[in-house]
Amino acid sequence: xxxxxxxxxxxxxxxxxxxxxxxxxxxxxxxxxxxxxxxxxxxxxxxxxxxxxxxxxxxxxxxxxxxxxxxxxxxxxxxxxxxxxxxxxxxxxxxxxxxxxxxxxxxxxxxxxxxxxxxxxxxxxxxxxxxxxxxxxxxxxxxxxxxxxxxxxxxxxxxxxxxxxxxxxxxxxxxxxxxxxxxxxxxxxxxxxxxxxxxxxxxxxxxxxxxxxxxxxxxxxxxxxxxxxxxxxxxxxxxxxxxxxxxxxxxxxxxxxxxxxxxxxxxxxxxxxxxxxxxxxxxxxxxxxxxxxxxxxxxxxxxxxxxxxxxxxxxxxxxxxxxxxxxx
Amino acid sequence: xxxxxxxxxxxxxxxxxxxxxxxxxxxxxxxxxxxxxxxxxxxxxxxxxxxxxxxxxxxxxxxxxxxxxxxxxxxxxxxxxxxxxxxxxxxxxxxxxxxxxxxxxxxxxxxxxxxxxxxxxxxxxxxxxxxxxxxxxxxxxxxxxxxxxxxxxxxxxxxxxxxxxxxxxxxxxxxxxxxxxxxxxxxxxxxxxxxxxxxxxxxxxxxxxxxxxxxxxxxxxxxxxxxxxxxxxxxxxxxxxxxxxxxxxxxxxxxxxxxxxxxxxxxxxxxxxxxxxxxxxxxxxxxxxxxxxxxxxxxxxxxxxxxxxxxxxxxxxxxxxxxxxxxxxxxxxxxxxx
Numbered sequence: 001x002x003x004x005x006x007x008x009x010x011x012x013x014x015x016x017x018x019x020x021x022x023x024x025x026x027x028x029x030x031x032x033x034x035x036x037x038x039x040x041x042x043x044x045x046x047x048x049x050x051x052x053x054x055x056x057x058x059x060x061x062x063x064x065x066x067x068x069x070x071x072x073x074x075x076x077x078x079x080x081x082x083x084x085x086x087x088x089x090x091x092x093x094x095x096x097x098x099x100x101x102x103x104x105x106x107x108x109x110x111x112x113x114x115x116x117x118x119x120x121x122x123x124x125x126x127x128x129x130x131x132x133x134x135x136x137x138x139x140x141x142x143x144x145x146x147x148x149x150x151x152x153x154x155x156x157x158x159x160x161x162x163x164x165x166x167x168x169x170x171x172x173x174x175x176x177x178x179x180x181x182x183x184x185x186x187x188x189x190x191x192x193x194x195x196x197x198x199x200x201x202x203x204x205x206x207x208x209x210x211x212x213x214x215x216x217x218x219x220x221x222x223x224x225x226x227x228x229x230x231x232x233x234x235x236x237x238x239x240x241x242x243x244x245x246x247x248x249x250x251x252x253x254x255x256x257x258x259x260x261x262x263x264x265x266x267x268x269x270x271x272x273x274x275x276x277x278x279x280x281x282x283x284x285x286x287x288x289x290x291x292x293x294x295x296x297x298x299x300x301x302x303x304x305x306x307x308x309x310x311x312x313x314x315x316x317x318x319x320x321x322x323x324x325x326x327x328x
Numbered sequence: 329x330x331x332x333x334x335x336x337x338x339x340x341x342x343x344x345x346x347x348x349x350x351x352x353x354x355x356x357x358x359x360x361x362x363x364x365x366x367x368x369x370x371x372x373x374x375x376x377x378x379x380x381x382x383x384x385x386x387x388x389x390x391x392x393x394x395x396x397x398x399x400x401x402x403x404x405x406x407x408x409x410x411x412x413x414x415x416x417x418x419x420x421x422x423x424x425x426x427x428x429x430x431x432x433x434x435x436x437x438x439x440x441x442x443x444x445x446x447x448x449x450x451x452x453x454x455x456x457x458x459x460x461x462x463x464x465x466x467x468x469x470x471x472x473x474x475x476x477x478x479x480x481x482x483x484x485x486x487x488x489x490x491x492x493x494x495x496x497x498x499x500x501x502x503x504x505x506x507x508x509x510x511x512x513x514x515x516x517x518x519x520x521x522x523x524x525x526x527x528x529x530x531x532x533x534x535x536x537x538x539x540x541x542x543x544x545x546x547x548x549x550x551x552x553x554x555x556x557x558x559x560x561x562x563x564x565x566x567x568x569x570x571x572x573x574x575x576x577x578x579x580x581x582x583x584x585x586x587x588x589x590x591x592x593x594x595x596x597x598x599x600x601x602x603x604x605x606x607x608x609x610x611x612x613x614x615x616x617x618x619x620x621x622x623x624x625x626x627x628x629x630x631x632x633x634x635x636x637x638x639x640x641x642x643x644x645x646x647x648x649x650x651x652x653x654x655x656x657x658x659x660x661x662x663x664x665x666x
Contacts, residue, residue, distance in 0.1 A: 057500060105438070105443065109452050
């Protein structure tokens with residue numbers, strides 16, 4: 001099958017959506033600057049014109065609100081924030097307005113919007129250019145949140161989001177942009193709210209989110225050499241949360257480790273832990289392990305930054321600790 | 329900062345407006361007034377629980393503006409939008425049922441007084457977050473500009489809204505994209521309990537809008553004909569593709585920020601000020617103009633009042649006899665299901 005980069009899969013999804021439906025349009029900061037949002041919006045302006053591909057002033061709240069209003073008026077906007085840090089400024093429109101609207105007006109108005117928030121960290125960008133606060137949105141009823149980890153799902157989930165009749169937050173991590181993977185040509189969607197077992201195994205269930213799926217796959221290869229066989233679930237959507245796929249895996253492996261690249265308090269990892277303890281506390285052989293970011297802000301200096309983000313090495317260490325000893 | 333009304337009584341210029349339309353303005357304003365009075369009474373009696381931000385004193389603005397709009401134009405409002413909803417053609421009995429928390433309400437009893445909705449007449453929902461519907465309103469305008477229709481989006485907001493960042497963001501964006509948006513600021517000198525002099529160095533809201541490059545005027549918000557005429561002219565410009573326009577209407581809210589009291593009792597304003605504005609009641613002044621110019625007779629006036637009273641009584645009966653929403657439906661409509 002054809003192989004594409006993650007960034008190109010995002011671009012192709014937008015291209016297909018714009019081709020398929022005149023109601024689709026894209027707005028966000030830097031949509032047509034020389035870097036084109038990590039090349040994900042390259043050539044869209046010249047193909048689809050300035051009415052549908054709109055660069056915007058740095059007015060996050062109003063721009064998001066405008067996209068929400070346009071969605072109420074029959075459009076299918078994709079509005080993006082080049083960093084999730086900047087998206088905080090739009091939380092009033094996302095949480096107070098977008099999320100509430102369908103319920104507050106008794107189902108009469110729906111908002112088919114996709115809000116793309118990009119996680120963009122590393123390279124000493126420091127605390128205000130490195131954040132990944134997706135769990136905050138997961139708290140709010142009315143929002144769906146997807147976080148693709150592969151090129152295939154980068155395309156499939158973006159198309160699913162754009163053509164969903166509800167607000168969908170699409171969170172992508174710049175560290176994934178150069179990952180290659182199989183991506184079918186043409187239109188397809190990945191179902192929202194369904195995880196994917198990306199690697200089968202029997203010793204431990206690893207639930208991973210976004211970029212950490214890729215680190216988990218690398219760790220799995222190494223672990224295999226020491227005869228540890230982990231099962232990896234690519235969560236893909238954090239809301240709705242596919243708790244069933246996790247439960248079924250944990251019933252088999254009896255152990256769970258969660259990889260969640262955000263702060264630990266009130267995180268997706270703590271939510272999954274709580275639900276699994278509720279449902280499977282008699283099945284678990286070991287306490288659930290949660291790997292999150294440290295409870296501090298992203299430091300600038302590389303000398304500290306390298307300890308901040310969980311990676312393959314940390315994973316191997318943690319997994320070996322809970323599985324290997326027991327096996328020996 | 330002077331919050332007293334101008335000494336001169338308004339001049340009502342009826343040039344080019346037929347008698348039927350002129351009467352329509354009176355009917356629309358009285359409907360709003362009587363609706364609000366009935367709501368106030370039931371709030372006072374603790375029969376209404378939802379917080380009600382009443383529009384009494386400002387009726388000429390919603391009426392004058394909405395009468396210059398088409399049915400398919402959008403209207404976005406605020407926590408104080410009973411008037412906008414009624415003037416744009418939203419169902420009176422559904423609004424009342426909503427405020428009584430009934431399932432027959434315009435938002436099924438889920439919105440309450442601050443969240444009214446009538447998509448069939450272009451009201452896609454009102455927000456109770458100050459400035460919340462301003463970005464959404466320009467977004468509806470953006471949608472129509474992309475679709476290349478001549479529908480326009482009207483955004484009503486209070487004088488506290490320009491103190492929010494998103495108002496400035498929205499005016500800038502509407503201006504640079506020439507969006508078909510009419511901004512109507514109802515400057516009643518108060519934002520919640522705070523008078524304008526405690527919030528701004530100058531009472532210069534229209535100037536601010538002009539600074540964003542949007543043609544702006546300040547008019548007497550208690551003169552329904554002036555509001556109508558100005559609105560009609562600006563709507564024509566917007567439909568011609570001239571981009572957003574801004575109207576600041578000077579007015580006064582007779583009651584406190586929320587609820588049926590006038591807040592004199594807690595010292596939030598002085599009697600002299602309130603009384604001076606009550607003599608400039610938008611309905612009384614206009615009614616006198618219509619009677620004085622024989623556009624309506626005394627009998628007609630009385631019949632208008634009694635017809636509206638009947639409509640309000642019917643709506644009250646409808647509301648009180650309607651069922652409450654069911655527990656069974658608590659979780660319904662979090663998402664749109666296919």
